[in-house]
Amino acid sequence: MKKVFFALVLAVLFFGCKSTPAESTEEAPPPVAEIPPQPSSPPPVKETPAPPPEISAAAYYSQGNDAYNRNDFDSAIDNYTEAIKKDPGMADAYLARGNAYSGKLDSANAQNDYTAAAKINSDYDHYARGYSLLMAKDYKPAVSEFSQAISLKTNLFAAYNDRGIAYTNLGNIDLAMADFAEAFNINPNSAFPYNNRGNAYLVIANYDKAIADYTKAMELFPAMVYPYSGRGLANYRSRVYDKAIADYTKAIVITPRDSTLYTLRGDAYSARGDKTQAAADYATAKGLGAP
Secondary structure (H helix, E strand, O other), X not given: OHHHHHHHHHHHHHHHXXXXXXXXXXXXXXXXXXXXXXXXXXXXXXXOOOOOXXXXXXXXXXXXXXXXXXXOHHXXXXXXXXXXXXXXXXXXXXXXXXXXXXXXXXXXXXXXXXXXXXXXXXXXXXXXXXXXHHHOOOHHHHHHHHHHHHHOOOOHHHHHHHHHHHHXXXXXXXXXXXXXXXXXXXXXXXXXXXXXXXXXXXXXXXXXXXXXXXXXXXHHOOOOOHHHHHHHHHHHHOOOHHHHHHHHHHHHHHOOOOHHHHHHHHHHHHXXXXXXXXXXXXXXXXXXXXX
């Protein structure tokens, strides 16, 4: 009987100590926390470049002057045009752009700009009128107008240079030389006073000095045709026909549709005794409208 009771006690102890999952007193492990997805690294922020600083009318005008002094007339015109856009009342920009157009031998646009400058600043009126008279080959009144411009200290380089041209055409070579010297002092990098003084030396048959001035003008402004044709004429009159032909040929490369250049080179060929080449140049000149 004791054995049976002992067995029952063990059974009760055994089964009584086994609990169901719901009744378990064992502490459940805490739930694993979910790790939120990590955002990908943001793309680097692109810095917006700062806008270029705005260029003033005065800065464009200064850049135009620099280009003009390098004989880069296209860049000068572009910069002066920008200056005028910024400041439509900037008379100096019109005047300077007129000078650049004149450098390109564009007398119509030059005259328009000189007139525009004079409308803004009446001091520029004398130079504008002088230029118009010079283009019309009315040299005496042109000299008077340029002299008035010089007295007002307006557009001095162009006024001295252009008055020198007028004096040359009037035969006043000493006065022309003095004006070209003043132009050199104002702008020593310009080819025009050298070319124009070469023309003055040509008038008085000082061919060596003419050739020297034309050569200097070529160095300063290789794209200008006049020093080549002028030096060609000086060489021709010096009877150095081979050099004359070479100069005229270079001039023709620059302006291939100028009938006068073919006529002049034909004359040089003829003087050298090359009648075939001379005839070919005369025929070309006639085809381009020469009488």
